[in-house]
Amino acid sequence: MRLKLNRFNPQKNIVSLNNINKFYGNKLILNQINLDVFNSEFITILGPSGCGKTTLLRIIAGFEKIDSGQIIIDDETVNEQVPEKRTVNTVFQSYALFPHMNVFENVAFGLKMKRVKKEDIKTKVINTLKMVQLESYYDKMPSQLSGGQQQRVAIARAVINEPKVLLLDESLSALDYKLRKRMQLELKQLQRKLGITFIFVTHDQEEALSMSDRIVVLKNGQIEQIGSPKEIYENPNNLFVAKFIGEINIFDAIVVNRVNDEYILINIESKQKKIKYSKPVKNGQKLKVLLRPEDIKIKEIKDIKNLDFVDTFLGHVNERTYKGSTLESIIELESGLKIMVSEFFNEDEPDVDHKIGQKVSVDWIENWEVILENENENENNNTIL
Ligand SMILES: Nc1ncnc2c1ncn2[C@@H]1O[C@H](COP(=O)(O)OP(=O)(O)OP(=O)(O)O)[C@@H](O)[C@H]1O
Ligand SMILES: [Mg+2]
Structure with missing residues (x-):
């Protein structure tokens, strides 16, 4: 696990989406999306319900095919690549922990699949659990954990595979206000520590403003504005962005x-x-x-x-x-x-x-x-x- 304090590097793109179009049936869901995601940045896709945020994540992860355009991850065109081959990992809205496995087994799952040596798995899992402050919960079952703890297990399970990019879909939306605020801070600190690029999806503008290096505002499958939280808040491009943010x-x-x-x-x-x-x-x-x-x-x-x-x-x-x-x-x-x-x-x-x-x-x-x-x-x- 790479542990370093990181500022994102705007010189290097880790994900590039070029002229992406995606239809469901004859409905255009993503319309000419062009987006460069920088290495190690925390970028948030923000927009109202149904605007295409999850679809955008799913095409980066490889769960959905695009109709036209090009997806580049880490300098490689991945249009035809299956999800398992892509160096991205996803934390879905419902954390989908394996209910019959304890915390340790849930986090170890990916490494076991890769047939990593038992001793190495143990060290890595313990280190990762330490990072999300759950090392003393290693033998608990998901049903014995709070929402916030389950969410941290889901994140640990995703980062242990050392993806270059972590995709998080409304990962905090199920949490109560206080826990959500704390997790926002923890997630941001974790991202800085790991140096992994986070592509975070939310429809909560306050969450987007407080966590992101940059925000992408999406409406009806189209990008309305890309910018730092300050730029988006102080200089909205149009009325939609102005009214959606605050x-x-x-x-x-x-x-x-x-x-x-x-x-x-x-x-x-x-x-x-x-x-x-x-x-x-x-x-x-x-x-x-x-x-x-x-x-x-x-x-x-x-x-x-x-x-x-x-x-x-x-x-x-x-x-x-x-x-x-x-x-x-x-x-x-x-x-x-x-x-x-x-x-x-x-x-x-x-x-x-x-x-x-x-x-x-x-x-x-x-x-x-x-x-x-x-x-x-x-x-x-x-x-x-
Ligand atoms: N598998 C599918 N088949 C057909 N239409 C779909 C499918 N998945 C999503 N859609 C449609 O695509 C549009 C975008 O959906 P998407 O899930 O990407 O929105 P979203 O921005 O994530 O919304 P939310 O904030 O509610 O999660 C919606 O109109 C939705 O009904
Ligand atoms: Mg969604």
């Missing part, structure tokens, strides 16, 4: 004119605002301005006469939800649009604890907005489950 407020805007190379003037919520946007625009063009709840600043209005609200929006607090360290407020703007704002509690700013009905001004820090060209929002809505 909460986001969407404003309609119209271009008034270009001010200079960097800035344009827009009409938004009946106000004119200067925003940074260097792509070409036409006067009158529709845009969407997107803001995360934590990027919006609100200020309670005590005395409306003394303040200048020329380019800030006005509204009132419609709802408030206490979230521990933050307060989430729904603000209804004068136009009737409801937006979500998330503020951290701060002892020095007693204003954060707003009353329902409180009048507020709404603004944001310049340049924190995401601007997208107008696209049909409803079309996107339908696909989010």
